[in-house]
Amino acid sequence: MLTTVVGSYPSFPRQPSSIGEKISNCMGSYDAYKSALELAVQDQVKAGVNLISDGQVRGNMLEVFAREIPGMITKDGIPIIIDRIQPAPHSIGASDIKMALKTASKLSSDFSNDLQILSKNKFQDKFKGIKAIITGPTTLALSSRIEGFYSKDEKNEAIIDIASVLKKEAEHLQNAGAAVIQIDEPFLSTGIADLKIAKKAIEIIVNDLHQPTSIHVCGPISEVIDDLLKFKVSIIDCEFADQNKNLEALESINLNGKKMGLGCIDTKTNTVETKEQVASIIKKGIELVGKENLIADPDCGMRLRSREAAYSKLKIMVETVKWLS
DSSP states (O other): OEEBOOSOOOOOOOOOOSHHHHHHHHTTOOOTTHHHHHHHHHHHHHHTOSEEOOOOTTSOTTHHHHTTSTTEEEETTEEEEOSOOOOOSSOSSHHHHHHHHHHHHHHOTTBOSOOOTTTOGGGTTTOBEEEEEEEOHHHHHHTSEEOSSSOTTOHHHHHHHHHHHHHHHHHHHHHHTOSEEEEEOGGGGSSOSOHHHHHHHHHHHHTTOOSOEEEEEOSOOTTTHHHHTTSSOSEEEEEOSSOGGGGGGGTTOOOTTOEEEEEEEOTTOSOOOOHHHHHHHHHHHHHHHOGGGEEEEESSOOTTSOHHHHHHHHHHHHHHHHHHO
């Protein structure tokens, strides 16, 4: 069984210390987050995770996109739409994917962007690669305050425009070496989102991509799982450690050839699970949808956890999967 992460990792940006770094900082070329990204990658690789991320170290899932997309700004951490959404003049995350792949490759020569797990299950336990994370258009739009161009009743138009922008970003990330493109859409389980518009927006992003795609949805899924399984993605990823009733939603479902990302680590606490606790969730998932259809991961991102807790949680998840194998 493959192991992965949802995305974020504790971030520790480092201020310039050497003379060279201080000169680079004055010239605007010093990257305080480079070491944070390398640390996140190193921890994930050391923990034994197959499909890692770049750690999403540069900010929260909303601001990292809102501050780069023309037509959007952030104020006090809140995304605001001030004008027509336009394509970004550059990739938002491609350089971090390249840096993560380079860092991971130094630690393990097995890292690749040629993912085969969806068609050849025998490669599952051995594959290692980088997952790129995109904040979904529905979540970005519904989290934003509208102050320009779109009326408050035109959020669906904003969602479609954001999707067109994110399609270009997904292509950049794929070309940078991402093995999987994951789209985070926590709003899809809230009852607020128009799932038909959300589905259309996701299709805009994933059409013509040749790498597998995933959608991550937090919260209770019993009311939306049937709709999610119709989305044009390869993997549906959800919480099951902190949302025990979500396992019931898997009873008698047809995955339609998709994989299920099985959140088996609680990311809302620093308390590290026991192997038995993690195994109980995975065993139930295997019983319901089959081992060949599962990918083990934490419930959500781990940005708010301590580094020690985040690493220990990933390690116990990997050890449990190997134990069950």
